[in-house]
Structures are given as structure tokens and as C-alpha cells.
Amino acid sequence: MKAVPMTRFLDATDVAMLVRRIGLGTALQQLASCVRQDFLRWPRFEKAARVASHSPVGVIELMPVTDGAQYAFKYVNGHPHNAMAAMPTVMAFGVLAEVCTGFPLLLADLTLLTALRTAATSALAARAMAVPGADTMALIGNGAQAEFQVLAFLQMLGVRHVRAFDVDGGATARLRRNLAHVPGLTVTAATSIDDALQGAQLITTATADKTRATVLRDGQIGAGVHINALGGDCPGKTELDAALLRRARVVVEYEPQTRIEGEIQQLPPAFPVIELWRILAQEQPGRLDAADVTVFDSVGFALEDYAALRWLHAAACEHHAGRHVELVAIPEAPADLYGWMLQAEQGEAEGGQAQGLLAAGKAGLGMAVA
Ligand code: NAD
Numbered sequence: 001m002k003a004v005p006m007t008r009f010l011d012a013t014d015v016a017m018l019v020r021r022i023g024l025g026t027a028l029q030q031l032a033s034c035v036r037q038d039f040l041r042w043p044r045f046e047k048a049a050r051v052a053s054h055s056p057v058g059v060i061e062l063m064p065v066t067d068g069a070q071y072a073f074k075y076v077n078g079h080p081h082n083a084m085a086a087m088p089t090v091m092a093f094g095v096l097a098e099v100c101t102g103f104p105l106l107l108a109d110l111t112l113l114t115a116l117r118t119a120a121t122s123a124l125a126a127r128a129m130a131v132p133g134a135d136t137m138a139l140i141g142n143g144a145q146a147e148f149q150v151l152a153f154l155q156m157l158g159v160r161h162v163r164a165f166d167v168d169g170g171a172t173a174r175l176r177r178n179l180a181h182v183p184g185l186t187v188t189a190a191t192s193i194d195d196a197l198q199g200a201q202l203i204t205t206a207t208a209d210k211t212r213a214t215v216l217r218d219g220q221i222g223a224g225v226h227i228n229a230l231g232g233d234c235p236g237k238t239e240l241d242a243a244l245l246r247r248a249r250v251v252v253e254y255e256p257q258t259r260i261e262g263e264i265q266q267l268p269p270a271f272p273v274i275e276l277w278r279i280l281a282q283e284q285p286g287r288l289d290a291a292d293v294t295v296f297d298s299v300g301f302a303l304e305d306y307a308a309l310r311w312l313h314a315a316a317c318e319h320h321a322g323r324h325v326e327l328v329a330i331p332e333a334p335a336d337l338y339g340w341m342l343q344a345e346q347g348e349a350e351g352g353q354a355q356g357l358l359a360a361g362k363a364g365l366g367m368a369v370a
Contacts, residue, residue: 006324129286
């Protein structure tokens with residue numbers, strides 16, 4: 001029998017163990033490098049806004065992209081009230097496939113990697129847009145994304161001071177506990193958003209609420225500040241005052257998607273924005289003046305997940321992480337799917353496990369299988 005191609009599978013624990021083995025700092029750096037490389041190849045990708053299915057309590061989205069050699073998609077949800085069901089707001093998994101055959105090379109949890117790739121992309125944007133030397137960040141919303149944002153900004157921009165605020169004081173306390181031993185970093189619990197903004201040249205908003213919130217008002221923001229806004233990522237879900245956006249230099253990932261989902265959904269379609277790849281490619285400056293207010297209106301784009309999946313695949317192969325699974329049927333005679341099914345059934349029966357399945361199959365199909 002010839003060897004059957006197998007898909008590498010990493011569950012959530014496999015991904016966490018791999019990231020810890022590589023080291024979170026190294027993983028963030030490597031991921032940022034993959035994200036940057038792929039943004040610099042922007043014209044080569046076939047891109048589409050993600051397909052979203054909305055419900056009153058959240059959203060489920062599919063995010064596809066391909067560069068013609070590999071194809072990737074991510075399944076991701078956003079349910080701001082999931083904590084009440086003891087589940088995260090955001091959960092994700094993804095697939096990386098080869099375009100030449102369509103074979104899925106990798107199936108993996110992407111919940112952790114979504115946080116990592118979002119943080120890496122935020123830091124890449126901030127590095128190109130913030131005033132040089134910015135070392136103090138206000139962090140509004142201290143949930144699952146928060147620690148990763150802080151660590152990426154520490155590592156890639158040298159942010160040393162974080163002023164954290166959350167409507168849930170327990171979230172800020174957890175953030176401070178989790179980051180208490182990071183050398184050279186101080187995380188201060190702020191008493192309000194205004195308090196968090198004191199002395200901050202960088203502001204990250206990472207709140208979750210399926211509503212048109214105004215987490216930051218225009219009058220609160222002084223000259224020269226860079227805002228990394230990642231919580232407004234759905235129609236009807238925003239964080240920033242429209243007046244603030246109007247006076248800012250706004251950078252987005254993929255304009256057609258951000259017009260629907262980002263902060264700029266509040267503004268007319270002609271409002272000028274710049275796509276991130278142009279800033280990273282230095283086609284356009286991140287800021288024109290030290291006094292500019294800059295905004296990275298981040299919603300998360302499929303290209304970032306493609307970069308995360310290709311990083312994960314390479315790292316998993318190198319470290320022998322995860323396991324191989326027969327995710328898709330590959331009969332020895334490719335067109336003989338029926339014969340393959342009978343063989344598989346025989347194998348199960350020989351293993352003494354198939355009787356129930358066989359009976360269920362016969363009953364369900366309403367036919368006998370020879
Ligand atoms: P989370 O639910 O774990 O954390 C959200 C936190 O925001 C909670 O602690 C909550 O108490 C706090 N919060 C809610 N409203 C607030 C307010 N008005 N002021 C201060 N704090 C407030 O969610 P998460 O996984 O950390 O994600 C945060 C947001 O980022 C979500 O909206 C999510 O959809 C979005 N997100 C965006 C990207 C992207 O690529 N742009 C990626 C991942 C997540």
C-alpha cells in the first residue's frame with residue numbers, strides 16, 4: 001500500500017506548547033516578520049472581505065485568502081458575552097492548503113495565534129505610525145488580547161509603561177498579575193479612561209461590546225498620539241468618536257472589508273484612508289507631522305492569518321509538533337471512493353468496533369452494504 005498524505009493537526013494545547021517552546025518573544029518577532037513579508041507581497045494575493053454571519057449576540061466569520069501557491073482560511077467568532085458561558089469572546093481555527101492539489105497541509109487552533117498575529121500587526125503598524133520613542137501606552141480593554149498587545153509593543157517599540165483600564169477591575173488585576181514579572185515593564189491600573197490617557201503617546205482600544213460605543217471621545221485626544229483601535233470590527237460595533245477619525249490619518253488593512261466593519265463605517269465612503277501595506281512598503285509615510293493623530297483602524301484581515309498559518313506550519317514541522325491525521329479520504333485508486341469506504345469499514349469491523357457504525361450506516365442509508 002502506498003503512503004497516504006496526511007494533514008498535520010495541532011489542537012489548542014499543541015499550539016500553546018509550541019509557542020512556549022519557541023518562546024513568546026521569539027514567536028512574536030517571527031510572526032511579525034511573516035506578517036510584514038506577506039503585506040509586502042500584497043498585489044500577489046487574491047483577497048476578499050470576510051463572510052460574516054451575524055446574530056443578535058455575536059458573529060461567525062470565514063476568512064479566505066490565497067497567493068496562488070497556498071490557500072488559507074480561518075473560522076472565527078466574536079461573542080462579547082461568552083464569558084457568561086465560561087467561553088472566550090474570540091475562538092478560531094484555520095486551514096492551510098496547497099493550491100496545486102487542494103490538499104490541506106495543516107488544520108490548527110488559531111485562538112492563541114489570532115491574539116499573537118493581531119498584536120504583531122498592531123505593533124508593525126504602530127512602529128511605522130507612532131512618534132519615535134513613544135514608550136507609554138494606554139490600554140483600554142484588558143481581556144484576552146491585552147497581554148499579547150503589551151508584549152508586542154514592549155518587544156517591537158520599547159513600550160515600558162502601560163496604563164490599563166477596563167470596566168471590569170478584575171480584568172485589569174489579572175493583566176497586572178500576568179505581566180508582573182516582565183523585566184522593564186510597569187503596568188499601572190488606571191481609575192478611568194481619562195486617567196489611562198495621562199502621558200500616553202500610544203493608545204490601544206481592545207474592548208468587546210456589540211454596539212456603537214464611544215470609548216474615546218475627540219476632546220480626550222491630544223496632538224501626536226497614535227491609536228491602535230482593534231475592538232471595533234463588525235457592523236454596528238465601534239469604539240471611536242467619528243469626529244476623532246475625521247481629524248486623524250487613518251490606516252486600514254483591506255479597505256473594502258474595513259469600510260463595512262471598521263471604525264470608518266461611521267464615515268462617508270469617500271473618507272480617505274491608506275492601506276497598511278503601502279505604509280509598510282514605505283510608499284506612504286505613517287505620519288506627516290509629529291502633531292498628527294494617527295489611527296490604525298484594525299479589524300483583522302485574512303492575510304494576517306495566512307501569515308500565522310504558514311509560520312505555524314513551518315514551526316510545527318521543525319519541532320515535530322502536533323500529529324498527523326487522515327483529515328480527507330485519499331483512496332489508493334483515487335476515483336474508487338466507494339471501494340475505499342468498504343475497506344475502511346472492514347478495517348473497523350476487524351478491529352471489533354464497527355458493528356454499531358455499520359448498523360447505523362445501514363439503517364441511516366436504508367440499504368445494505370456488501
Ligand atoms: P475580551 O472579551 O476577552 O475582552 C474585552 C474586554 O473589554 C473585557 O475585559 C471587557 O470588560 C472590556 N470592556 C468592554 N467594554 C469596555 C469599555 N467601554 N471600557 C473599558 N473596557 C471595556 O475580548 P478580546 O478577545 O480581548 O477582544 C477584544 C476586542 O478585540 C473584541 O471586540 C474583539 O472582537 C476584537 N479583536 C480584534 C482583532 C483584530 O484583528 N482587530 C483580533 C482579535 C480580537
